[in-house]
Amino acid sequence: MAKIYSAISSKGGAGKTTLVTLIAGEYALRGKRVLLVDADGRLNLSGWWKLCHNKGNVPENISVAIAATRRAIESEIARLQHAFDLIIIDAPGVDSTVQETIIRSSDVVLSPIQPGIKEIEAAGQAAASVSDINDKSGSSIVHLNIRTRITVPGRNLEAYRYVRPFVADLRQAGYQTALLDTELFERNIYREIQNGLGTLQMQDLSDPVRKARLEVQALVEEIEIRSTADGRGAAA
């Protein structure tokens, strides 16, 4: 049965769809059968998918389904969970009722955090929602925060420096959440692939692509470690 990941942040433009396509490409390269579920009514993810088809850049081992209502999400998962190794759900960037359904369906919830106060707060909300659901239903959904769109000068920003203590405070408050050490940098290639170029992993191995690939590989490896029982207690 498929493992289910989702990207959750009610801050629009936080980096959910980008994160989803990057890790999907990496898992697909590793031979996993990946289903991407576009649960955002604005259909950014399926728009990328359509462009990939139009341009003949269809990734192997990846399929895309659209399901933007609670019922559609539940029925697509029930219908397809045996046909895939991994299902990754791209959530909308607004507070919506589908968010709870998506979290409930997930094994691992990923929240991208750009160095901005709104993005940090939205990740805190996601941590709270995951912990509430875990408390109420006795589940053990893992919540992981991932810094994205990072630049070297941006590491001096107050908002950047606030991320780690913010997540530490959430843990102190009892929320089950963690901050990944791996960060996604601000990279042109992450934007360019959205234009129907397929996945990052399909691009010619130029120097920028090689660096991006290493970053995404490290991210996937850290997600795998942190989403197991042993990794969960690791430092915030």
Ligand SMILES: Nc1ncnc2c1ncn2[C@@H]1O[C@H](COP(=O)(O)OP(=O)(O)OP(=O)(O)O)[C@@H](O)[C@H]1O
């Ligand atoms: N690490 C990154 N490097 C460069 N550009 C990025 C990065 N992450 C996201 N972006 C760009 O930022 C914009 C918003 O990202 P994205 O669409 O992934 O966010 P989202 O959370 O899915 O947004 P929405 O809430 O609207 O669905 C896009 O133009 C995307 O290309």
Ligand SMILES: [Mg+2]
């Ligand atoms: Mg999106």
